[in-house]
Amino acid sequence: MSDCLFCKIIAGEIPSNKIYEDEDVFAFHDIEAQAPHHFLVIPKIHISTLNDADDAHLLGKLTLTASKIAKDLGFADDGYRVAMNCNEQGGQSVYHIHLHCLGGRQLKWPPG
Ligand code: AMP
Ligand code: ZN
Numbered sequence: 001m002s003d004c005l006f007c008k009i010i011a012g013e014i015p016s017n018k019i020y021e022d023e024d025v026f027a028f029h030d031i032e033a034q035a036p037h038h039f040l041v042i043p044k045i046h047i048s049t050l051n052d053a054d055d056a057h058l059l060g061k062l063t064l065t066a067s068k069i070a071k072d073l074g075f076a077d078d079g080y081r082v083a084m085n086c087n088e089q090g091g092q093s094v095y096h097i098h099l100h101c102l103g104g105r106q107l108k109w110p111p112g
Helices: 005-011 056-073
Strands: 018-021 025-029 037-043 080-083 099-103
Touching: 005 025, 018 056, 025 056, 037 056, 056 080, 056 099
Parallel strands: none
Antiparallel strands: 018 025, 025 037, 037 099, 080 099
16 A cells, blocks of 8 residues: 555565564564564555454464564563554554564553
């Protein structure tokens, strides 16, 4: 999608601090980290919100990619959180689905 920030990051038109990429997904550090570790995992195809998603394999791959990266970065055993915000009341600000992965400090629940 031509005017989507995350599609532009995938295309390399906007720089990012990339962690991982394969044929399906792309992962990069969040520009406004809310924890010592905070990265995003996104599908390479444009999907605006979780309400628009129907590919269970792709959604599962986002989660397993977050887990793999948390292990590779060394904070998986201490713990982490994965979350996807949907629409306004869910706190979504970028309308290309993304899984947040946060770790490196004690996280509180509920997040607010
Ligand atoms: P959400 O509020 O769930 O839509 O999350 C969007 C996330 O994207 C926020 O945590 C932002 O800090 C992050 N973000 C926005 N622009 C960029 C960017 N250019 N590079 C990396 N992360 C970004
Ligand atoms: Zn997009």
